[in-house]
Amino acid sequence: MADVQAFAEAGADLELVGIQKRFPGFTAIEHLDLKIPAGSFFALLGPSGCGKTTxxxxxxxxxxxxxGNILIGGKDVTSLKPHKRQVNTVFQSYALFPHMTILENVAFGLRRRKVADPLAKAHDxxxxxxxxxxADRKPAQLSGGQQQRVALARAVVNRPALLLLDEPLGALDLKLRRQMQQELKQIQQEVGLxxxxxTHDQEEAMTMADTVAVMNKGRIEQMGAPAELYELPRTVFVANFLGQSNLFAVQVVGGTDQVLHTDLGGHRITLLRSRSARDSGTITVGVRPEKMRLHTQAPPEDPAVNVIGPGRITDVSxxxxxxxxxxxxxxxxEVQVFAQNVEAGPAAHLGDTVWLSWLAExxxxxxxDRLDTGALNGDFSTRAIATQASLAE
Structure with missing residues (x-):
């Protein structure tokens, strides 16, 4: 990477205070309060129509x-025009000028603003x-990944306090997208913007961002570090949008200062009180598929381990x-279990009778309050739900 001193102006914090956005016939954002610290990589994650692009x-x-009000670096910019804000946006479409060289594309904004020595800054x-x-080639002579990096250079060269990335990697193939995720994160750390x-791509958000806010229906459902959101989701939506979850409606039947004991159709399900948002009545509990283990025989009782079964394997992928x-x-x-392939051949086969276990922690x-009606088809009996997030654009 090049010397980044030319781009070392610190990023600014962003604060949204009581933001609402209504369009004729619907509300895109209900009520949004959000503060993004200066120099951080923050991701707004959610499905199409959740309000993130708005x-x-x-x-x-x-x-x-x-x-509501929008503050950048402590300055209220709510009424300012786009070109008056210290903001640049990188779009999925790149929006490079096809008739200009790469160097001219990057220098374009500097020339318009009459910044001194635009070509040298563009080279940097x-x-x-x-x-x-x-630098002397045209956009059509570059790959998609290279064009995306040019679009990034064109945004960074203007030294914005805040860089907005609107689904920037959506047009790239999987391998190139993963490479660009690493490069974007590295550039952000070096430049300090x-x-x-x-994005709607959960992996992309969790790979790059310091903090992820999961949006749903114009509100932030949960916000935190990627590992925190994945390991300890607080709502059905977050549990199912970030990866895949097995969810159960259970009845709290007792506990101690440290744990809750619940009943799932005669099976004891134990969880830490610190990992539960509710502690009485019928609650929804969950476990990630990769945390579960398959057993061909009922495992011995262990207060630190939850066991359910027997069940029958209906699909193997x-x-x-x-x-x-x-x-x-x-x-x-129906429950989903992901087993690492540490040995040759599957651990179990279609039609086998198995028991499932996982650590209570x-x-x-x-x-x-209750499981999603659509997922349960109106049936609120004690069932598991294993739904994969819909990532439709």
């Missing part, structure tokens, strides 16, 4: 909020993304790194 457009000045920005050697990244099993039983419905309890 939030980004409000910050960029491309939309006006119905209510291209060195930062390791593309100065293609504040990045606000909008080999994915390379792991084998994914679907296990069904009347008491708990891996169980989480959600804040939702």
């Amino acid at each position: 939030t980004l457009r409000l910050v960029a000045g491309l939309e006006d909020p119905t209510a 920005a291209l060195k930062l993304v390791e593309l100065d050697h293609v 504040t990045f606000l990244h909008v 080999f994915t390379g790194v792991s084998t994914q099993y679907s296990v069904q039983a009347p008491e708990f419905g 891996h169980t989480f309890g959600l804040a939702d």
Whole structure:
């Protein structure tokens, strides 16, 4: 990477206070309070229509909020035009000028603002993304990944306090997308700007961001470090949008100062009180598929281990790194189990009778009053739900 001193101006913090955005016929953002520290890589994650792109457009000045204020670096910019804000946006479409060279593309904004020595600054920005050697080429002569890096250089060269990334890697293939995720994170750390990244791709958000905010229906459902959100989701939506979860409706039947004991169709399910948002009545608990283990015989009782079964394997899918099993039983419905392929051949086969276990400390309890009606088809009996997040754009 190039010397980044030319881009070392610190990023600014971003604060959204009481933001609402209404369009004719619907509300895109209900009520949003959010503070993003200077120099951080922050991701807004959610499905199509959740309000994340509207939030980004409000910050960029491309939309006006119905209510609330937007502050960048402590300065209220709510009424400022886009070009008056210290903000640049990198779009999925790159938006490079096809008739200009790469160097001219990067220098374009500097020339318009009559910044001194625009070509030298453009060369510095291209060195930062390791593309100065293609400065004389046209965009059509570059790969998709290279064009994305040029778009990034064009944004960074303007030294914005805040860089907005709108689904920037969506047009790239999987291998290139993963490479660009690492490069974007590295550039953000070296340059020190504040990045606000909008995406529907959970892996992308969790790979790059310091903090992830999961949005749903115009509100932030949960916000925190990626590992925190994955290991301890607080709602059904977050549990199912970030990866895959097995969820159960259980009845709290007792406990101690440290743990809760619940009943799942005659099976004891134990969880730590510190990992449950609720501690009485019927609650929703969950466990990630990779935390579960398959047994061909009922394992011995252990207060630190939850066991359910017997159940029957109804599906086996080999994915390379792991084998994914679907296990069904009347008491708990259908459960997904991901088993690492540490040995040759599957650990169990279609039709086998198995028991499932997991450490009580891996169980989480959600804040939702009840399981999602759509997932349960209206049946609130004690069942498991294993749903994969819909990542439709």
